[in-house]
Amino acid sequence: MSEVRKNSITGEWVIFAANRHNKPYHFKRNQQLQENNAMGCPFCPGHEQETPLAVAALPQEANWEIRVFPNKYPALDEENGACSQADDFYEALDGTGIHRVVVDTPVHGQSPEAFSDDHLKTVFSVLQQQVVQVGQQEQIAYVQAFKNNGPMAGASVYHSHWQILGTPMVPLRQRKVEEYLLAAQAAGKTCPYCQMLAHEEEAKMRLVEETAHFVSFVPYASRFAYELWVLPRRHVWTIGQLEEAELLDLARLTKTLLKKVMALRPGLNYNICLEDSPKVQQRQLFHWHMEIIPRMGSLAGFEFGSDSFINHVLPEEAAKQLRQL
Template structure:
């Protein structure tokens, strides 16, 4: 039996087809390579600071820091980019922007799920500080914070780190979400995400974790198996508007959730994405949230062709497995 569910933020449809979990697989399962306990050539390890650009932030001397932030050596966008396509039929802009890296542990094999709550808070505080600074740049229209953990999640260096990008355009997905949130408020007079979390807390079936300030749940129309959303119970329009108390509460639940994610499968890869408002629109309409995306399975032809997803696991089942620490493959 299949079921179609609509994402009320984006308008996209997701197909849930639990029978596809039983389909045959004729290829060797990929195994995520274990981290090598060798920091000699890792540019992110203490003592190798000369392998990266100069630090923008570093909480200690070279070789003795816990957090280090610097410009990406291979940026997707940068302030020196003025290359445009000259073809008349199409439209282009120069890839101007900011692309930074935050190394969140000095330990080459450091696992964010094992961070102390205090250290996780310090990580989030630096991310918040850089978000605020980058958004102030005149050419920046949108700031994206994300983490690629492991090769299947897109990481090219296995030492744990975050990335922050400030880009000169608003991505279509974020533009569409911001527009839908604004339209909902104009019709209902309330915040769609506030209404969503109130419904989820009352419904309970998709809730995974909760504390005084945040709630984590598997979204009703989750695109990926075991996808998680982390949302503030208080209406906060942008990550840069988080208070110290908010960041402390977020560090607690994020550590708890990452532990649950890493228990799904040994060496599991995952992405973390902050979903924020386009610059200048952090008003009463938008409500900041975070997505955690475990990489079990991969998008295929249908997803690439349509932009819609097929998920073999219903969100209610995923949430129950998270709560009970069940084996995901059953």
């Protein structure tokens, strides 16, 4: 049973997923222990019965290379997410949502930077289909596809995978962006992301890679050291709008960027977030993008207490290093 409660003062939403207590944790204190050990991995071929039934498998279930199934320990329930403590004073939502796992390779220990271009492109196509499909459900207000690579990035299973989480609420970060985009529109401005892309291309010092369809840079006010944003040149507001040529370009660029990130420090963990637009009235104001977040340090008291971040590497210096790698 899950439920979603709102902090009425800050506007932050919290998902309560009590069933995730039982989730197995596959990393030992020493990460190396698990790395070469595919024994008992529920995401390896031959262990399909240890996960819920697949909702999609490519090319097919018998010899899958990409397999999508409901999360066995979902943060949100597809049914029965009723709030346990309904209260007139506070705001809460039923914890109804969709939480899926996308295993993106049958090979235990293989990471996306080692995939072929075509395979990673197919992975992005599957993520695209899943985000669109989950977003079509009436109870879903927002869908994020994300990847936790390694225990420092929040992964509990070593085998490479992504997650798709469809939530009944628009999270606070997306709500704040919406407010800004609406104000920019009211002031007669064009898309702030399109403007930022053009500005970074001209300024050059925070640029890392440019391709036919995408521009990647270290954002001016990066929260994390070596954080990377990847923006499509075309103004699209959901991954569902990306075309074949763009998905292939995105796959190639992602591999290049992940290799650079991995070269910063061996075995570095990272998160990837696909920032889709929430299902709000003016959804088309959003500009879809991808964020890659290397996990060099951990969040600490000041970050928790203030939602402000301390970053030890200036974006211009981070971009220079990433360009040279």
